[in-house]
Amino acid sequence: MVSVVVRGIGWIVLYIAVAVVPLVFAVIGPVEGGRGFWVEFSVALGFVGMSMLGAQFALVARFRAVAAPFGEDALVQFHRQVSYVALAFVLAHPILLQIGGVDIVALMNLAEAPWRARCAVASTVLLLIVVTTSVWRRRLRIRYEVWQVVHGVLSVAVVGLALAHMLLVGYYLDTTWKVWLWTVMTLALVGLLVWVRVVAPIRRLRRPWRVEQNTAEHGDARTLTLIPAGHDGLRFAPGQFGWLTVDRSPFAITAHPFSFSSSAENHDRVQITIKALGDFTSTIGDITPGTRAFLDGPSGVFTPDRHEGPGFVLIAGGVGITPMISILRTMADRGDRRPFLLFYAFRTVGEQTFDDEIAGAARRLDLTVVPVPQYPPPEWDGESGFVDRALLERHLPERYLHRQYFVCGPAPMVTAVEDALAAVNVPADRVHTERFDFV
Ligand SMILES: Cc1cc2nc3c(=O)[nH]c(=O)nc-3n(C[C@H](O)[C@H](O)[C@H](O)COP(=O)(O)OP(=O)(O)OC[C@H]3O[C@@H](n4cnc5c(N)ncnc54)[C@H](O)[C@@H]3O)c2cc1C
Structure with a gap:
């Protein structure tokens, strides 16, 4: 338990370091001064907002080591809350520049604006779209699967355009090593997406499962019994969940989270029980024994074994x-x-x-x-x-x-x-x- 707390503190310290490290990079080495408080403050907010956006990828990359101390639920909640803070920093950046005497309003004329301004505007607009479609996904009637794809693609675009803006402005990124540092940091964080979407599925491909039974339960639910096909299965703690993909490749964009419903002491097979509530869950009745499935897990910290x-x-x-x-x-x-x-x-x-x-x-x-x-x-x-x-x-x-x-x-x-x-x-x-x- 102590080591979980220590690891949790370690991740928090790392997160804060990633968020504020650009400020440290910015002030190392020779920089021109005399731009005034508001301009410097605005640039600081922009830098921190940018690294927080980059770190968003890490929060939802489903790394078991990161999720272990907090739980996926808490990480997703944090990812959501912190996006408001990052958005506020990003929006404050041009407003404070204007206050500091930089004519941002003139740069809004995109037809004539330099590319650095175009990238900044595009990144900010896309960020607003990412946040609004997430907050009001249901109200906007966006299907979860569609939202998930749009969210991923736009998020990469937001960070890519913001990086392009910073490189084109060049201020505080005046030495080659700073440019490299920023590029590597951004690529590392976006690389997490590649990990989740490419590397992790390749690993799952080697550990398929087979549906042994599909049983009807009360309350419009069905229990799938899954047995490992050619590997030693997984050990989970009671209360944990896994990400299920049935009859599709593990590269399919959407895996659905389901809690294990069987005893964690049964190591031969796992069961998950699914209530028909939407597109995917309503099709569970059609799954026949023998169907191939993939399970990513165990995930989550919702278990009495920890408490x-x-x-x-x-x-x-x-x-x-x-x-x-x-x-x-x-x-x-x-x-x-x-x-x-x-x-x-x-x-x-x-x-x-x-x-x-x-x-x-x-x-x-x-x-x-x-x-x-x-x-x-x-x-x-x-x-x-x-x-x-x-x-x-x-x-x-x-x-x-x-x-x-x-x-x-x-x-x-x-x-x-x-x-x-x-x-x-x-x-x-x-x-x-x-x-x-x-x-
Ligand atoms: C940790 C966790 C454990 C869960 N355990 C169970 C369980 O044991 N049994 C069970 O019946 N349900 C469980 N659910 C809920 C289940 O994941 C959703 O009902 C299911 O994914 C809905 O998919 P759908 O396409 O049928 O419905 P849709 O109509 O497409 O979506 C209904 C809602 O489900 C959520 N959802 C849809 N797709 C996903 C996805 N890929 N990832 C995350 N959320 C999604 C969204 O909030 C969406 O609005 C669990 C959810 C979580 C987060």
């Missing part, structure tokens, strides 16, 4: 039950004697996936289950509605503050439950979350 505690509270919304069933199955296989409390929120009675498996786990574990249908039938006398503060207070045991909490489901549900747990004073470091939608 020792005297007991666990699991809170699942809808298909967010999948990592929970893996946790329960694994703990039952390990003969774990600690108490588990499962809140399971779903829409209507009868459509909750894994009802029988949860009952089975309850016979092998110290497990209490609180089902929470959103729309209960008239004869229902249990809990219903949403998992909120009042509902938690009715069921949390004594000494609940000492337990570890795992919350999984759609993003709005996870956020609401996080707030409810904070309201009953559960310490934030005991609350672990997995949001089932990244963007």
Whole structure:
């Protein structure tokens, strides 16, 4: 655990170094002075904004070593939040230049503007498109797969054009070694994309999987049982997920993330359970045994194996039950004697996936289950509605503050439950979350 914390701190220090290192490069060596505070400040913001944009590639490159201390979910959230900061720096750069006396407005006449200005404008406009299409992807009705391709291509263009702008301006990039340094830094970061899209898939190609079974589950879900074809499979911790590609090459642009639903103690095969919610997930029923698949993983830090505690509270919304069933199955296989409390929120009675498996786990574990249908039938006398503060207070045991909490489901549900747990004073470091939608 300590080494995870140390590695986490190491990555944070490296991130900050990458963000501010251009400033250090800029002031090393001879530079002309006397341009005034606002111009210098504006250039500093531009440099830092640029290196933050470059580092964005690293945050989502799915490097297991980088993701291990934080979890993919946190990295993606950080990637999203930090893009606003980088955008603010990039936008502030021309505004402050104008304040500092450089006639930026005149440079907006692109027909006559020099190439350095054209590159800057193009990079900024594309960056605005990248951010708006990400923030409002659903509202703009952009399909996830289309968004993913556009996002990648435009992001490379943003960084490439920004680099061209810096090289053409040449100020603070006045020596050959500084030009090389910037070029190498940019290429290294963009190279991460090549790693994710080319090198990693080549490695996966050598480790194919085969669909052994495709089983219908309650709640419009199906479980795929996958067995390794000619290799030793993978070991995962209960609660982790993998990126699945079925019946397509591992180079296909879109792999989908799915939690493992089987016991982590079963090393022969893995299971994932998929609810039909969109284009890809609605086609799972068509997958026949024998189909080739590729699995990239394990990923994620949503696992009790990382968090020792005297007991666990699991809170699942809808298909967010999948990592929970893996946790329960694994703990039952390990003969774990600690108490588990499962809140399971779903829409209507009868459509909750894994009802029988949860009952089975309850016979092998110290497990209490609180089902929470959103729309209960008239004869229902249990809990219903949403998992909120009042509902938690009715069921949390004594000494609940000492337990570890795992919350999984759609993003709005996870956020609401996080707030409810904070309201009953559960310490934030005991609350672990997995949001089932990244963007
Ligand atoms: C860590 C994690 C674990 C998950 N585990 C499970 C699970 O065990 N069972 C399950 O049924 N679902 C799980 N999901 C959700 C599942 O990945 C999406 O429902 C699925 O990818 C939707 O694809 P689609 O083409 O059918 O739907 P679409 O209609 O194309 O998309 C629906 C939404 O799903 C998300 N999504 C779509 N494609 C991707 C993708 N390639 N990568 C990331 N997000 C995407 C987007 O937010 C999108 O708006 C998990 C998601 C995450 C992030």
